[in-house]
Amino acid sequence: MKIAEIFHSIQGEGKLMGLPSIFVRASGCNLRCTWCDTPYTSWNPEGREMPVAEIMRAIGEFSSKHVVLTGGEPMIMPDVMELCEAIKSNGYQLTIETAATVFHSVPLDLASLSPKLSNSTPTEREDGRFADMHDRQRLNIPMIQQFIDHSPDFQLKFVVSREADVKEIESLLGQLKNWSPSDVLLMPEGIDAEVLHERSNWIGNICKRKGYRFCPRLHILLYGNKRGT
Numbered sequence: 001m002k003i004a005e006i007f008h009s010i011q012g013e014g015k016l017m018g019l020p021s022i023f024v025r026a027s028g029c030n031l032r033c034t035w036c037d038t039p040y041t042s043w044n045p046e047g048r049e050m051p052v053a054e055i056m057r058a059i060g061e062f063s064s065k066h067v068v069l070t071g072g073e074p075m076i077m078p079d080v081m082e083l084c085e086a087i088k089s090n091g092y093q094l095t096i097e098t099a100a101t102v103f104h105s106v107p108l109d110l111a112s113l114s115p116k117l118s119n120s121t122p123t124e125r126e127d128g129r130f131a132d133m134h135d136r137q138r139l140n141i142p143m144i145q146q147f148i149d150h151s152p153d154f155q156l157k158f159v160v161s162r163e164a165d166v167k168e169i170e171s172l173l174g175q176l177k178n179w180s181p182s183d184v185l186l187m188p189e190g191i192d193a194e195v196l197h198e199r200s201n202w203i204g205n206i207c208k209r210k211g212y213r214f215c216p217r218l219h220i221l222l223y224g225n226k227r228g229t
Contacts, residue, residue: 004040005228006025025072066095110155148179
């Protein structure tokens with residue numbers, strides 16, 4: 001598995017926000033979100049191939065018992081099943097962060113699903129050369145439903161940059177079953193505190209009306225937009 005970084009930080013998003021966690025960031029992605037905050041795992045993948053045993057040794061250097069497997073897109077990695085089994089068999093709690101375009105029945109505790117809205121399509125970035133590919137692959141309703149149906153817990157985390165995104169979210173939710181409003185998280189898009197603050201108020205008001213969870217980006221507020229945080 002190609003790994004961009006392994007580090008110890010605070011979970012900044014979702015139901016487990018604030019929990020000290022070990023992040024294993026896979027490098028490589030089947031999407032090209034225009035606002036991607038980890039371009040070193042998607043637009044320009046960096047890192048090196050690491051066998052599962054080496055990844056586990058790196059995880060073992062930290063004291064936390066919660067691991068976040070993220071990316072990039074970890075579900076496209078060839079060793080994802082072996083790695084998840086190793087993490088769980090060693091007594092760790094495991095969150096997998098995925099766009100939910102690909103499903104594998106892997107052992108986990110929380111499936112953090114982040115379906116990509118049309119605001120992610122890179123129509124202008126790099127002259128739009130990835131826009132059609134991204135649009136074809138960014139949503140896979142059957143795969144999202146499989147994660148919901150086969151995970152012990154899940155969250156649906158949407159990156160929101162404009163009020164029009166809410167209608168798109170509701171249309172998507174209307175195609176899914178077995179979820180409740182408390183499983184839906186709205187997260188402002190942005191990589192600096194000023195932009196996040198600007199968007200947080202109106203997104204928070206939407207959450208109050210709809211019963212969704214508001215999802216800040218705690219790690220940005222704590223550390224800024226830096227690698228290894």
